[in-house]
Amino acid sequence: MLKPQNPFAGVADAELCSEEYARNEDRKDALSKLREEFIIPTKADLKNKRYGPVPISHTGGDNTNVISNDAEESVYLCGNSLGLQPRRTRQYIDKYLDTWASKAVYGHFKPLEDGHAPWLHIDDAIKEQMAKIVGALPSEVVVMETLTANLHLLMSSFYKPTKDRYKIIIEGKAFPSDHYAALSQLAHHNFPPSALVTINPPSSSLPYLSNEHILSIISQHAATTALVLLPGIQYYSGQFFDINLITHHCHSLGITVGWDLAHAVGNVPLKLHDWNVDFAAWCNYKYMNGGPGVIGGLFVHETHGKIEEESPAANSADGESEKQLHYRPRLSGWWGSDKSSRFRMDNVFVPIPGASGFQLSNPSALDMTAVMASLDVFSLTTMDALREKSFRLTAYLEARLLRYGGVKPPYTIITPSNPTERGAQLSVLLNPGLLDPVMELLEEEGVVADERRPDVIRVAPAPLYNSYMDVHRFIAVFHDACKKVLTKETKNDVSI
Numbered sequence: 001m002l003k004p005q006n007p008f009a010g011v012a013d014a015e016l017c018s019e020e021y022a023r024n025e026d027r028k029d030a031l032s033k034l035r036e037e038f039i040i041p042t043k044a045d046l047k048n049k050r051y052g053p054v055p056i057s058h059t060g061g062d063n064t065n066v067i068s069n070d071a072e073e074s075v076y077l078c079g080n081s082l083g084l085q086p087r088r089t090r091q092y093i094d095k096y097l098d099t100w101a102s103k104a105v106y107g108h109f110k111p112l113e114d115g116h117a118p119w120l121h122i123d124d125a126i127k128e129q130m131a132k133i134v135g136a137l138p139s140e141v142v143v144m145e146t147l148t149a150n151l152h153l154l155m156s157s158f159y160k161p162t163k164d165r166y167k168i169i170i171e172g173k174a175f176p177s178d179h180y181a182a183l184s185q186l187a188h189h190n191f192p193p194s195a196l197v198t199i200n201p202p203s204s205s206l207p208y209l210s211n212e213h214i215l216s217i218i219s220q221h222a223a224t225t226a227l228v229l230l231p232g233i234q235y236y237s238g239q240f241f242d243i244n245l246i247t248h249h250c251h252s253l254g255i256t257v258g259w260d261l262a263h264a265v266g267n268v269p270l271k272l273h274d275w276n277v278d279f280a281a282w283c284n285y286k287y288m289n290g291g292p293g294v295i296g297g298l299f300v301h302e303t304h305g306k307i308e309e310e311s312p313a314a315n316s317a318d319g320e321s322e323k324q325l326h327y328r329p330r331l332s333g334w335w336g337s338d339k340s341s342r343f344r345m346d347n348v349f350v351p352i353p354g355a356s357g358f359q360l361s362n363p364s365a366l367d368m369t370a371v372m373a374s375l376d377v378f379s380l381t382t383m384d385a386l387r388e389k390s391f392r393l394t395a396y397l398e399a400r401l402l403r404y405g406g407v408k409p410p411y412t413i414i415t416p417s418n419p420t421e422r423g424a425q426l427s428v429l430l431n432p433g434l435l436d437p438v439m440e441l442l443e444e445e446g447v448v449a450d451e452r453r454p455d456v457i458r459v460a461p462a463p464l465y466n467s468y469m470d471v472h473r474f475i476a477v478f479h480d481a482c483k484k485v486l487t488k489e490t491k492n493d494v495s496i
Helices: 019-028 032-037 043-047 087-108 119-125 127-134 147-158 176-188 211-220 243-252 365-378 383-401 435-444 468-495
Strands: 141-143 167-171 196-199 225-231 256-260 279-282 297-300 308-310 324-326 411-413 426-430 450-452 456-459
Touching: 019 383, 019 468, 032 087, 087 119, 087 365, 119 127, 119 365, 127 141, 127 297, 127 365, 147 176, 147 225, 147 256, 147 279, 147 297, 167 176, 176 196, 176 225, 196 211, 211 225, 211 243, 225 243, 243 256, 383 411, 383 426, 383 468, 435 456, 435 468
Parallel strands: 167 196, 167 225, 225 256, 256 279
Antiparallel strands: 141 297, 279 297, 308 324, 411 426, 426 456, 450 456
């Protein structure tokens, strides 16, 4: 398959690298208005050592070092780690607090004309919007727990090793928590660490994993594998895996497959139902903008969420027949039981059909309210529209990174150049020794990206709130920082 050409490849350097070009792209951006839905910290906010934002007019007191330039918005390109706060989050949480203060326990049950759903039903209230984000039926998703907890809950249900098929296959540079979870699942079933198979890049210098390589490793271990668990987007390199292709391949070999979508949800369009994904889990604090450590979510395909009634068992001693239910085994809790009987306290677990039947405890209404605020921002557009903007915005970032004043840049982009194989994130591998001083200069200038040691900066222009001017400002500061550090190193070499 031919790689699509970067739409900015043919633009002359002087034009592409100008501020006016970036501003013109923002003027043409139909989604630019969504930026107004978010609170973007100023440079002064980031430098302030006290709680809360710095008033724009503030010039004295303990913040005498705040100058007028610091009132400018920061360049925030770190939505792959923590999304910005939607403006409506405070409004929604205030409404939640008012409900708690004025209704107390009644807030669980009583609908309010100008309020959100009663807390008893808040998990159902956001299913439809969440389902649209991941391409699922509302019954296939639930907002609950946190990412690693959900992975454990799902693996307890879907990892069913036998004497012959017991291995778990993961990606070699999987996020450490996924690695720990897989190893602990093996240990729980008394299998050694060697039962964990890792898919590693063929080249030690590049993190790229081709489809052919991924499928070949899975095929090689198919006869002894019980579960494949992969990331939708690799957190380090930013590579977007072909979920549909890999899922189909695993199923053709009789292998269950699950996906960690931490870096994919809210970033790229997903079609979990159509792709027949068995299960998936994600967090809601990165591209989903729900707040640090906020409640996560999971997906269970409808084929695994069915609750079927079997023929009644033989008459019991009192002459009554007992209803027998058949469903996928899982670690169960009361919030996953049928709502109509949830408060009977009869110790009879009747799971809710679909993903909701995997719930354990009642979810945090505070967390759910924060997620609801973000979902309501997403409802102002579509994932397809966001993806279209992301293609172009990330391509602009790539084109600007590749133009370093006519000389070879002191870094390489390790994220695939094919836009269909990446999301919003570009991972930039700096030459050895540059990371710390460059990151210090970025922070000083109010530019927020994140690092992955030893030498990678991850830059993620999120299409919901980032702009072409954000990218333009980032490039100016980043290139200047690289040149300053290299000049200092050269001077030090000369002095030695």
